[in-house]
Amino acid sequence: MDKTSVTDTIDTIKETVEQETSRGFSTRWPLNSAFIFTFGALGGMLFGFDTGIISGASPLIESDFGLSVSQTGFITSSVLIGSCVGALSIGALSDRFGRKKLLIVSAILFLLGSGLCATATGFLMMVAARIILGLAVGAASALTPAYLAELAPKERRGSLSTLFQLMITFGILLAYASNLGFLNHNLLGVRDWRWMLGSALVPAALLLIGGIMLPESPRYLVNKGDIRNAFKVLTLIRKDVDQAQVQLELDEIKEVAAQDTKGGVRELFRIARPALLAAVGIMLFQQLVGINSVIYFLPQVFIKGFGFPEGDAIWVSVGIGVVNFVSTIVATLIMDKFPRKKLLIFGSVVMTVSLAILAVMNFVGDVSVLAVPTMILIAFYILGFAVSWGPIAWVLIGEIFPLSVRGIGSSFGSAANWLGNFIVSQFFLMLLDAFGNNVGGPFAIFGVFALLSIPFVLRFVPETKGKSLEEIEEEMTRR
Numbered sequence: 001m002d003k004t005s006v007t008d009t010i011d012t013i014k015e016t017v018e019q020e021t022s023r024g025f026s027t028r029w030p031l032n033s034a035f036i037f038t039f040g041a042l043g044g045m046l047f048g049f050d051t052g053i054i055s056g057a058s059p060l061i062e063s064d065f066g067l068s069v070s071q072t073g074f075i076t077s078s079v080l081i082g083s084c085v086g087a088l089s090i091g092a093l094s095d096r097f098g099r100k101k102l103l104i105v106s107a108i109l110f111l112l113g114s115g116l117c118a119t120a121t122g123f124l125m126m127v128a129a130r131i132i133l134g135l136a137v138g139a140a141s142a143l144t145p146a147y148l149a150e151l152a153p154k155e156r157r158g159s160l161s162t163l164f165q166l167m168i169t170f171g172i173l174l175a176y177a178s179n180l181g182f183l184n185h186n187l188l189g190v191r192d193w194r195w196m197l198g199s200a201l202v203p204a205a206l207l208l209i210g211g212i213m214l215p216e217s218p219r220y221l222v223n224k225g226d227i228r229n230a231f232k233v234l235t236l237i238r239k240d241v242d243q244a245q246v247q248l249e250l251d252e253i254k255e256v257a258a259q260d261t262k263g264g265v266r267e268l269f270r271i272a273r274p275a276l277l278a279a280v281g282i283m284l285f286q287q288l289v290g291i292n293s294v295i296y297f298l299p300q301v302f303i304k305g306f307g308f309p310e311g312d313a314i315w316v317s318v319g320i321g322v323v324n325f326v327s328t329i330v331a332t333l334i335m336d337k338f339p340r341k342k343l344l345i346f347g348s349v350v351m352t353v354s355l356a357i358l359a360v361m362n363f364v365g366d367v368s369v370l371a372v373p374t375m376i377l378i379a380f381y382i383l384g385f386a387v388s389w390g391p392i393a394w395v396l397i398g399e400i401f402p403l404s405v406r407g408i409g410s411s412f413g414s415a416a417n418w419l420g421n422f423i424v425s426q427f428f429l430m431l432l433d434a435f436g437n438n439v440g441g442p443f444a445i446f447g448v449f450a451l452l453s454i455p456f457v458l459r460f461v462p463e464t465k466g467k468s469l470e471e472i473e474e475e476m477t478r479r
């Protein structure tokens, strides 16, 4: 074989590998859309699991490694720092290299982080491992909403994108279950907390397999000029419509992509300011209403505020985890039936009212008899969050950015979420302490944010239900 034919052969192989990785195995091995959306949303499960697991594992790690309280606190929050960085850095890369490749990268980071966490030998290694996990969680939280929104048909985009939140809540529930299941069981001579943290390897491996099999987003492919594969992927995921309709959808995507600019941070600030403001605001409010004071710290609230023994307090959080998960199932059923803004306002009202009653009750009432009413009000508050702000915040960041800056826009939105999360997690226990362990104090502050979120939604958030991503893009550009 002469030199030129060898180079030609190598070029052909390279081209084939490029095509295969960009369109995914699914165009050859037909997968059904349930598989695609479930595996596409799997990053959410790891997000929920890795943020939820530490509530049970941290006291055990603290005593095993002989850590101070602030070191333990840092182990908890280091994942949030990593997430913020992961979310910010992934967007530009996903606009450049595609959603699919970076999902695979984040699965590898999940595997690495979980493995290192489970085998950590001391404080520093644990912090490093949690930061790597955070990078993965942040990356998945910025990638997945855009990926799901770009695959879904417009009539079902709300419900299908809500799968991400459903997976988050399922991951949280699994984490609570794993905390309970492994506690005090040092199987095969390995400490219980190592099993808790190591069990994340299973969903991480599933995400990796899923990532390899999933198709690339058709919108990303169009943006890169790969129309042939975009058509193939669209045909695969729109089995219920005919080829003419698929062609119509493709034409619409092509038309909008043709008008799109290059992308990048400067473009994001130039062409997508209203979307950016809506995304960052919605993500900050999603955290400042205090959801993670409940998800991460509920056992502590009941131990410190109402004198519960530790074992009972963990069961309270399992109960709340179930309410959260079941309410999110309801959210997937109603997401495409009601306008997103109405649902957000409904959620804000439910949260404001339950937090206000809870706060007043705990300030004026006799705290010793208020544990059960507080629990019930927290359940209402969770329900309000789970059918509205929980899913919709993530659905919206996948929808409202123009295609050319969708990855990077989602990154900014997601990073804002992690920043808000970090602030609440860092200060909640201090706030509780400042109010003499009266839960009314911090929850009153969260109630004020829930109230303020209403004018924010009315003024800055666009309605996206039932519109194609291209219609939303035109509307946002007009703004």
Ligand code: BGC
Binding pocket: 051, 165, 168, 169, 172, 286, 291, 292, 295, 324, 389, 390, 391, 394, 417, 421
């Ligand atoms: C939030 C998480 C939270 C979870 C609770 C998500 O939408 O972003 O911070 O822990 O909901 O279900």
